[in-house]
Amino acid sequence: MSETIHGRETQHQHKPMSGRKALLLVAVLVILAAVLAVGGILPRLRAQKVLAKRTDQLALADVVVAKPTLGQPSEELVLPGNMFAYVDSPIYARTDGYLEKWYFDIGAHVRKGQLLATIASPEVDQQLAQAKADLATAIANSGYAKKQAARYTELLKSNAVATQDTENFVTQAASSSTQVKSAQANVDRLEQLVGFEKVYAPFTGTVTARDVDIGTLINAGAGSSAGQEMFHMDDEHTMRVYVNVPQVDSPSCTAGTPADLTLEQFPGRRFHGKVVRTARAIDPASRTLLVEVDVPNPNGTLVPGDYTEVHFRLHMVKQTLVIPAAALLFRQEGLRVATVVDGNKAKLLPITIGQDDGNVVQVTEGLTPDDLVIQSPPDSIIDGETVRVVHPNNEGGIPGAPAEENPSETGSGPEGGGR
DSSP: OHHHHHHHHHHHHHHHHHHHHHHHHHHHHHHHHHHHHHHHHHHHHHHHHHHHHHHHHHHSEEEOEEOOEEOOSEEEEEEEEEEEEEEEEEEOOSSOEEEEEEOOOTTOEEOTTOEEEEEEOHHHHHHHHHHHHHHHHHHHHHHHHHHHHHHHHHHHTTTOSOHHHHHHHHHHHHHHHHHHHHHHHHHHHHHHHHHTTEEEOSSSEEEEEEOOOTTOEEOSSSSTTSOOOOEEEEEEEEEEEEEEEEGGGGGGOOTTOEEEEEOTTSTTOOEEEEEEEEEEEEETTTTEEEEEEEEEOTTOOSOTTOEEEEEEEEEOSSOOEEEEGGGEEEETTEEEEEEEETTTEEEEEEOEEEEEOSSEEEEEESOOTTOOEESSOOTTOOTTOBEEEOOOOSSSSOTTOOOOOOHHHHOSSTTOSOO
8 A cells, every 4th residue: 555655656756857858858959959040140141241341342443543654844746737838929910901921831930020921001001102292291381381480570570560470370380390290100100000011020939820821811900809810929948837736735835946847758757947936826716826837948849738747846834744545534524533542532633634645645734743543444433432442463363353251251152061
């Protein structure tokens, strides 16, 4: 009986022990599951953090920077030029008539005063003959009037004639003398017109055009409403070359500046000249300064109308900086250059440029020699944007690409690999 009771008590004591074991087992399983879960989540969180960091790094614009190059104190500026003869003159007739004969054709070299052509003007010749006859009449009348005035003046002393008559003859003598002068002036004028029947070379040069022939009707004067051009002459011992110099280079292009000419038909050859004068005014339409370059041409090698390139050797008034043309940003507010400040911040600077040969440009305002200029900035770059300064490498990789993270920090795979 007592054994039975003891056995029941023993059974009652073992039942609570089995429940605690179950709870303990559950707790162990929960802890184990938590450890396993944490072991998988932490690597993932760490990988996500690294991925976000790399994404931010890759989102930055990779830029290559360099300081501007100092420009030369003197340099060559090449511009197109228009070539003209030192003296270029059309020759018109000064009297009406018909061309009787011409003596020189195009290409002929003539000296000053040589006869180029003669014009037949019979009407002018007849007018001259009439004017000479009128002059003779005026001289005769004047002589008679003077004698009468002298006679009456002498008779007036003895009161043999009236004072009124004497005054009339004296006045007539003075009037007839004036008529003689007028007739003489008319004769001189017509003699000059007759002299214009012969057309002479006004200077030593070359006949470049002859626009009349024998029998051509000649009208005096110049212009479309009057006479036509008879000849055209050029004095080519010195050539004038006119060049439009950009405003930015105009302060350096002054009288005395050396300038050489190159022409396609003379490869490898240069003709030396210099700036002799400028317009001293900027053309508001083109913003250029008209410059004249004189080039000696003693042998007549150069001819008017040649296309030429003028090489100016300019002494720069102020120090310039040279940057690649690819560094320029064309914005609505004007020309800009992107620089890097504070290590990784973009700063857009307004600039003024000088010469531009397509590869590099001169910067005259807006930059300093210590500025770090972005060599080829993205079009979307803005002021204050964070950028990553990179340096080109020779390892075949992408310049500036972020370094690979240590695999031990992220696990062996996207799942963490820590299970």
